[in-house]
Amino acid sequence: MLYKLQFAELLPYWDVLLQGLVFTIVLTIVSTAAGVAVGTAGASARTFGPAWLGWIVVVYVELIRNTPFIVQLFFIFFGLPAAGVKLDETTAAFLAMVINLGAYSTEIIRAGIEAVPKGHIEAGVSLAMTKWEVLRHIVLNQAFRKIYPALSSQIIIVMLGSAVVSQISAQDLTYAANFVASRDFRNFEVYLVATLAYLVLAIVTRAVLRGLGRIFFKAAS
Amino acid sequence: MSLVSIREVRKSFGPLEVLKGVSLEVAKGDVVAIIGRSGSGKSTLLRCINGLETFQSGAILADGLEVGGMHTDVRELRRHVGMVFQQFNLFPHLTAAGNVMLAPTVVNKTSKKEAAEIAAEMLAKVGLSDKRDAYPSQLSGGQQQRVAIARSLAMRPKVLLCDEITSALDPELVNEVLRVVEQLAKEGMTLILVTHEMRFARDVGTNLVFMHHGKVHETGVPKEVFAAPKTPELQQFVGGIG
Numbered sequence: 129m130l131y132k133l134q135f136a137e138l139l140p141y142w143d144v145l146l147q148g149l150v151f152t153i154v155l156t157i158v159s160t161a162a163g164v165a166v167g168t169a170g171a172s173a174r175t176f177g178p179a180w181l182g183w184i185v186v187v188y189v190e191l192i193r194n195t196p197f198i199v200q201l202f203f204i205f206f207g208l209p210a211a212g213v214k215l216d217e218t219t220a221a222f223l224a225m226v227i228n229l230g231a232y233s234t235e236i237i238r239a240g241i242e243a244v245p246k247g248h249i250e251a252g253v254s255l256a257m258t259k260w261e262v263l264r265h266i267v268l269n270q271a272f273r274k275i276y277p278a279l280s281s282q283i284i285i286v287m288l289g290s291a292v293v294s295q296i297s298a299q300d301l302t303y304a305a306n307f308v309a310s311r312d313f314r315n316f317e318v319y320l321v322a323t324l325a326y327l328v329l330a331i332v333t334r335a336v337l338r339g340l341g342r343i344f345f346k347a348a349s
Numbered sequence: 350m351s352l353v354s355i356r357e358v359r360k361s362f363g364p365l366e367v368l369k370g371v372s373l374e375v376a377k378g379d380v381v382a383i384i385g386r387s388g389s390g391k392s393t394l395l396r397c398i399n400g401l402e403t404f405q406s407g408a409i410l411a412d413g414l415e416v417g418g419m420h421t422d423v424r425e426l427r428r429h430v431g432m433v434f435q436q437f438n439l440f441p442h443l444t445a446a447g448n449v450m451l452a453p454t455v456v457n458k459t460s461k462k463e464a465a466e467i468a469a470e471m472l473a474k475v476g477l478s479d480k481r482d483a484y485p486s487q488l489s490g491g492q493q494q495r496v497a498i499a500r501s502l503a504m505r506p507k508v509l510l511c512d513e514i515t516s517a518l519d520p521e522l523v524n525e526v527l528r529v530v531e532q533l534a535k536e537g538m539t540l541i542l543v544t545h546e547m548r549f550a551r552d553v554g555t556n557l558v559f560m561h562h563g564k565v566h567e568t569g570v571p572k573e574v575f576a577a578p579k580t581p582e583l584q585q586f587v588g589g590i591g
């Protein structure tokens with residue numbers, strides 16, 4: 129049998145889909161920036177900070193890496209209100225994403241830090257730099273170069289995984305697709321469009337990350 | 350007065366005592382060559398002087414600062430005591446000039462412009478003015494080590510510690526580095542070098558220190574010590590090298 133594609137029926141909803149797409153893009157950009165910042169702080173604390181702080185980071189990282197993202201999201205959105213912390217769905221979505229990427233990037237960045245030869249740290253310290261100056265000017269720089277591909281992949285994974293936030297009615301691309309499907313019943317067309325949108329988003333994100341990598345790390349290594 | 354004064358220093362790694370009461374006086378302008386078998390504690394001694402290693406007893410004074418002392422700012426100490434390593438340890442993400450400029454800008458808060466001038470001066474000193482924009486990966490081992498020397502000099506240390514700085518180099522690159530060190534010695538730089546280059550130790554050194562089993566086993570003027578080593582251990586060591 130032949131299914132007749134009818135994209136025309138989606139047209140009235142183009143703005144809904146577009147808004148969803150924009151939400152997903154903003155969510156990705158913000159959680160990438162904040163998540164990598166959290167990861168940098170976490171990895172730095174674990175490798176250069178005091179032991180007690182390192183342990184807090186370990187607990188955080190293992191907690192997040194060993195539980196499903198959707199459960200983390202539900203905990204923040206449905207669970208925390210019981211403890212008196214009430215967040216709207218958008219805030220909960222952003223928070224969950226940052227916490228999740230923060231944990232994964234902590235691990236990735238830590239691996240990069242540990243790959244920096246100890247001699248470079250000693251050289252920095254011998255030049256009268258403090259531990260934190262060494263971290264900032266010598267270690268992180270090299271660490272990011274090394275783990276940039278792995279971090280990029282994780283960002284894509286998190287971006288695609290962000291579809292889950294539709295489950296708490298955060299109005300991302302998937303939420304928009306669900307909404308349109310429930311209105312016009314053109315499920316095939318709607319989800320085909322959503323699928324292609326994610327695909328393009330992933331490809332574009334990858335290209336952007338590669339470009340940024342070239343700008344930041346243009347030096348010979 | 351000594352620039353570096355090492356008194357009865359003892360250092361253990363766990364149960365292993367590596368320095369068993371080392372004493373050494375280094376005056377301004379001295380070129381101290383430390384020789385000795387592998388494992389005799391040469392590197393450990395150097396690393397104690399700039400605070401990379403702690404020690405259990407004894408005392409080290411460097412340019413008037415008590416190393417490991419409660420009231421000593423280790424940063425201040427390391428501004429006076431430079432160190433060059435066997436493995437160069439250049440920062441791969443920075444150019445030759447970038448490597449030299451980093452500590453002056455970060456530690457001394459020197460302006461970029463002034464730091465660039467320092468870098469130019471120091472790279473000229475090591476004969477690498479034309480390599481200022483080269484990354485470490487684009488330099489030979491000998492050139493990398495010379496940049497590492499320039500990087501240490503940029504902090505204008507009072508004394509420079511060199512730990513087997515030619516041991517990782519291909520034989521044909523050793524001399525270009527030794528020539529730079531010799532030039533520094535001529536300019537009056539105080540140097541403490543662990544080395545396997547016996548001829549260099551003899552010709553450039555003002556003091557020779559033979560370490561054996563964590564102690565200064567024999568010491569003196571290099572030419573005299575090499576010509577007539579007193580202890581059988583040094584005789585054997587010098588003989589073994591040939």
Ligand SMILES: Nc1ncnc2c1ncn2[C@@H]1O[C@H](COP(=O)(O)OP(=O)(O)OP(=O)(O)O)[C@@H](O)[C@H]1O
Nearest residue numbers: 362363365367385386387388389390391392393394
């Ligand atoms: N961080 C460390 N932990 C434990 N033992 C160490 C450590 N560093 C050095 N040692 C030990 O201390 C002893 C002296 O080491 P050191 O590096 O000072 O010797 P060295 O005279 O410099 O030898 P080489 O000529 O091989 O460089 C060796 O037995 C070594 O195994």
Ligand SMILES: [Mg+2]
Nearest residue numbers: 391392393513
């Ligand atoms: Mg050694």
